[in-house]
Amino acid sequence: MPSFLHPVTFVGAFTLLGMLFALQEWVSLRSWNNHILVTLKMVMAAWCVHYFLWGVICWMLWWRLRQQIQKAGWFSIVAHFLPLSVALSVLEEIIWVSIFPQLPLGLPRMAFWHRVAFHLDADLMDNLVIFWTGFLLLRGVGYYQLYREKEYATVQLETQFANAQLRALRMQLNPHFLFNTMNSISSLMQTDIAAADKMLEQLCSLLRITLERGDVQLIPLSDEMEFIEMYLAMQDRRFTGRVRQEICVEPDLYDALVPAMLLQPVIENAYTHGLSRLDHDGLIVVDVRRHNSTLTISVVNSGLGLRPEALNGDGRRGVGLANVRDRMQLHYGSHHAFHIEELTHGKVRVTLALPLQFSERPTEKLTGYGV
Amino acid sequence: MIPTVLADDEVLARQKLRQLLRDEREIEVVGEGMTAAETIDLVRATRPQLLFLDIQMPGMDGFDIATELCSGKIEPAPHIIFTTAHDQYALRAFEIHAIDYLLKPFTRERLSSAVERARKVISLGNQQMTAGSSASRNGNRYTTRIVFKSRGRIVFLPVSDIRWISAEENYVRISTQGESHLLRETMAHLEEKLDPEMFLRVHRSSIVNLQHVKEVRTETDGEYAVVLVNGEKLTMSRGYRSRINEWLTHS
Numbered sequence: 001m002p003s004f005l006h007p008v009t010f011v012g013a014f015t016l017l018g019m020l021f022a023l024q025e026w027v028s029l030r031s032w033n034n035h036i037l038v039t040l041k042m043v044m045a046a047w048c049v050h051y052f053l054w055g056v057i058c059w060m061l062w063w064r065l066r067q068q069i070q071k072a073g074w075f076s077i078v079a080h081f082l083p084l085s086v087a088l089s090v091l092e093e094i095i096w097v098s099i100f101p102q103l104p105l106g107l108p109r110m111a112f113w114h115r116v117a118f119h120l121d122a123d124l125m126d127n128l129v130i131f132w133t134g135f136l137l138l139r140g141v142g143y144y145q146l147y148r149e150k151e152y153a154t155v156q157l158e159t160q161f162a163n164a165q166l167r168a169l170r171m172q173l174n175p176h177f178l179f180n181t182m183n184s185i186s187s188l189m190q191t192d193i194a195a196a197d198k199m200l201e202q203l204c205s206l207l208r209i210t211l212e213r214g215d216v217q218l219i220p221l222s223d224e225m226e227f228i229e230m231y232l233a234m235q236d237r238r239f240t241g242r243v244r245q246e247i248c249v250e251p252d253l254y255d256a257l258v259p260a261m262l263l264q265p266v267i268e269n270a271y272t273h274g275l276s277r278l279d280h281d282g283l284i285v286v287d288v289r290r291h292n293s294t295l296t297i298s299v300v301n302s303g304l305g306l307r308p309e310a311l312n313g314d315g316r317r318g319v320g321l322a323n324v325r326d327r328m329q330l331h332y333g334s335h336h337a338f339h340i341e342e343l344t345h346g347k348v349r350v351t352l353a354l355p356l357q358f359s360e361r362p363t364e365k366l367t368g369y370g371v
Numbered sequence: 372m373i374p375t376v377l378a379d380d381e382v383l384a385r386q387k388l389r390q391l392l393r394d395e396r397e398i399e400v401v402g403e404g405m406t407a408a409e410t411i412d413l414v415r416a417t418r419p420q421l422l423f424l425d426i427q428m429p430g431m432d433g434f435d436i437a438t439e440l441c442s443g444k445i446e447p448a449p450h451i452i453f454t455t456a457h458d459q460y461a462l463r464a465f466e467i468h469a470i471d472y473l474l475k476p477f478t479r480e481r482l483s484s485a486v487e488r489a490r491k492v493i494s495l496g497n498q499q500m501t502a503g504s505s506a507s508r509n510g511n512r513y514t515t516r517i518v519f520k521s522r523g524r525i526v527f528l529p530v531s532d533i534r535w536i537s538a539e540e541n542y543v544r545i546s547t548q549g550e551s552h553l554l555r556e557t558m559a560h561l562e563e564k565l566d567p568e569m570f571l572r573v574h575r576s577s578i579v580n581l582q583h584v585k586e587v588r589t590e591t592d593g594e595y596a597v598v599l600v601n602g603e604k605l606t607m608s609r610g611y612r613s614r615i616n617e618w619l620t621h622s
Contacts, residue, residue, distance in 0.1 A: 197478045204476055205523025208458060222542065222553055230522045251539035254553070365555050368465050369514040369564050 005141070007059050014055025015048050022047035038105060049099055053092050054127075058134035069135060070142030081135065089127035093120050162330050166217055169327050176320070177268060178203075184238055195237065202234045213260055217331070220359060221288065221295075222254040228263050228286065235271055243275050243282035253288055256295055257357050259327050265320030266299050266350050274303025274348055290356060297352045305346040321350070328354060372399040373493060374417060378410040378436070379403075379425040379454065384475070388423055388454070391479050395486050407431035411439055419449045421470075421489050426455040434460070437467055450492060452485050461525040465518040472518075472525045488529070513566035517545075521552040528552075530565060534583045535605060538576035548601075571615060573597050573607040587615055 022044045029038065061069065072081060097103075097116050104118065181203050188196035209227055213219060225247070232245050267284070275282040285300045321340070328336040337353040375398050379385045385403050392398045401417045404410030407430035414422065422440070426433035433453060441448045453464045456475045464472045470492055471485035516529045532547045538558045545552045562572055572578050585600045587607070595607040597615065607615070 194479065197476075198480070200476055201478045201481070204474070208474070208523045212458075222555070226522055226553065251542065254540060254542050366462055366518070366520050367554060367556065368462050368518040369516075370465060370518070371468075371515045 005059075005062060007063075010059045010062075011052060011055035014051045014058065018047040018049075018051025019044065021051070042105075046100060046103065050092075050096055053095055054130050054134070057088055057092060057131075058138070061134065062138050066138065066142065069138050085128055085131040085135075088131060089124055090120065092127060093123060163217075166327060166330055167215065169323050169330075177264065178207075180268075181234065199234060199237055202230060202237075206230055206234070210261075217259060218257040218359075219260045220254065221249065221256045221258050224258050224260065224263060225249055225254075225288075227261070228267065231264055231267060232284075235267075239271070239275065239282070242278070242280055243271075243284055246283070246285045248286070249288040250290055253290055253295065253356075255358050257359050258295070258297075258354065259331055262324060262327065262352070263297065263299070265324050266352070269320050270299055270301035270303070270348070270350070274301040274346075277304050278302060291353075293356050294353050295356045297354075298349055300343065300347055300349045302345070302347050306340070306342045306348055324352070328352065373397050373421050373490065374399055374401045374419040375421040375423065376401060376410065376413050376417060376419040376449065377403045377423045378405075378413075378428065378433075379423070380405050380428050381425075384425065384454070388482075391482050392486070394479075395483065397490060398486060405429075407436050410436055414440055414449060415445060418445070420447075420493055422449040422451050424451050424453055426453055426457060426460055434463060434467070437469075441467070450489055452489060458520065458525055461518060461520070465516075465527060469527075471527050474525055488527075514564040515566075519552065519554055521554075526552065530569070531580070531582065533570075533580050534599060534601070534603070535580060536561060536570075536578040546603075571611075571618060573605060573611045573615060575608060577605050579605060581618060584615075587612075587619065 022040075025047065026040050026043050029043070068076070068080075094116055097112070097119055101112075101115075103115075110118065181199070185196050185199050185203065188199060206227065209223075209230075213223075229247065232247075236243065236245065263286070267286070270284055275284060281302070283300075283302045285298075287298045287300075289296050289298075325338050328338060332354055335355050337351070339349075339351040341349050341351075343349055375392070377385050377388050377392075377400060379388070389400060389403070392400055398421070401419055402413040404413045407428050410422075410424070410428070413419075424433045424436060428436070431439075433455070437451055440451075451464075451467075451469045452471045452473060453460070453469050454473045454475060454477070458474055461472050470489045473481060473485055514530060516527055518525065518527050520526070528545070528547065534546050534548065536546070536558070537544045539553070541555060541557070542553050543556045543558060543561055545554060558572075558576065558578065562570070562578060565578070569581060570578050571581055579597055579599070583599045583601070585598050588596050588598055588604075590596050595609070595612055597605045597607050599605070
């Protein structure tokens with residue numbers, strides 16, 4: 001409920017309006033030299049009580065009849081509210097007249113009903129105008145509230161949709177990489193039990209971390225890099241030292257927030273489409289830097305360069321990277337950049353740039369000291 | 372030989388442990404418990420020095436068993452290595468002085484390191500027993516081990532395994548043999564926790580374990596460097612040089 005609809009502010013505002021009209025009348029009376037008859041106090045009292053009464057009436061209308069006011073069609077307005085407006089105008093006048101028996105001034109004393117008729121003659125039109133202004137105001141408030149509610153619902157819906165999309169995109173990542181790793185383990189089980197065992201442990205550690213994060217979308221870079229280091233260690237096992245791995249992160253960026261699992265598809269891509277095609281001297285470099293208020297992550301891998309299908313996003317190569325691109329779009333709108341380019345000697349560089357933001361409070365970490 | 376009891380409600384889990392422990396010299400499996408009650412009875416009857424304990428067991432959980440065993444009814448209480456698929460009890464396990472915390476599935480390598488640690492603790496305990504003092508050397512003022520989570524694993528790291536520590540903004544990197552762990556911690560706080568007899572601050576952003584220092588070398592540019600036994604080199608600030616010289620002359 002808007003704050004101006006609180007009874008005190010509502011009736012107060014009406015009374016203030018009455019006060020302004022009283023001042024206006026006082027000024028005009030003075031300029032016509034008619035003020036000798038009446039005092040400012042009298043004028044004030046008459047106008048303020050008048051508007052106070054209307055304030056109370058309008059607030060009661062809002063209190064008891066807001067649904068009807070907001071929903072009333074033409075028929076209801078003519079059949080119900082028109083008679084109501086006249087009745088309330090008369091009622092208000094009767095109350096007002098009984099409060100001020102001395103009015104009108106300067107005329108011979110009149111009987112009560114005579115006085116009511118006298119004042120109604122002058123005020124009925126004004127009263128009707130006040131009623132219908134109030135009516136329109138309350139109807140406007142209704143429309144405004146409805147509009148706000150709809151707007152809120154739309155925003156809610158949009159957020160929910162974006163979250164659902166993000167969730168779906170993250171879900172896409174896990175099985176993909178899970179099955180590939182399972183396949184490697186299955187293959188190692190035939191030849192090297194210890195290596196299969198080790199890889200299974202690594203996979204479990206990765207899963208444990210992923211499950212622990214749950215639905216959290218943005219995580220500190222330190223967590224993402226921990227995940228990447230584990231993933232790289234696992235890849236190293238699969239590629240048995242054929243690929244040199246270099247990671248370089250500016251330490252003041254460890255607390256920067258990045259979308260969870262942003263880098264893994266990029267690195268997986270570097271392996272499947274570049275490094276796996278080399279039989280020796282592979283190189284992968286992950287580099288995280290700050291450029292003013294932008295966080296730039298670049299992944300360079302040696303390989304056979306870019307082939308045409310990579311750029312138009314077709315084929316399997318597109319899935320992982322398209323996912324990364326979509327998630328950056330959902331998180332940052334147009335405030336991000338995603339480039340994939342070929343360097344010399346068949347090297348490929350993927351660059352991600354995103355707005356630099358930090359978490360408001362550091363995540364709780366399990367650390368204990370003891371004997 | 373170290374008499375050892377295995378406690379796990381799953382046959383395959385016990386089988387794996389039994390098989391891997393067969394290759395560990397000094398470990399002698401004297402019994403296997405499937406439930407909490409069975410385990411407690413077994414420990415009473417066989418007085419093992421080491422207990423591999425699953426946290427989720429029928430009847431009571433691993434901690435209840437540990438409390439029961441450490442309540443003084445059984446002297447001496449066995450040392451415990453927890454084996455579990457859950458990582459959320461690590462801090463509790465650390466607090467009740469468990470030797471290690473193995474997350475299932477674990478590798479032979481990981482199990483071996485836990486066994487090695489148990490062996491050290493047990494032999495140290497025996498020495499202290501013969502020397503007649505059970506109080507630790509530094510009177511519990513300093514940390515002798517740290518628990519943290521790194522790369523999806525729980526690490527109970529004895530500080531003696533630390534080679535050196537470097538500051539990286541709000542984090543510290545703890546380097547051990549062949550591994551390094553990034554912890555959200557400050558140098559000052561960590562330095563406070565570590566025994567100054569063992570660890571020395573050689574630079575604003577590095578602390579070194581003196582046990583792993585081979586020498587202090589003057590570089591060609593007049594700077595000083597601390598060289599570790601494994602060949603790693605740390606630069607040293609002038610301000611800290613006198614401290615290490617003092618230590619070098621003492622040892």
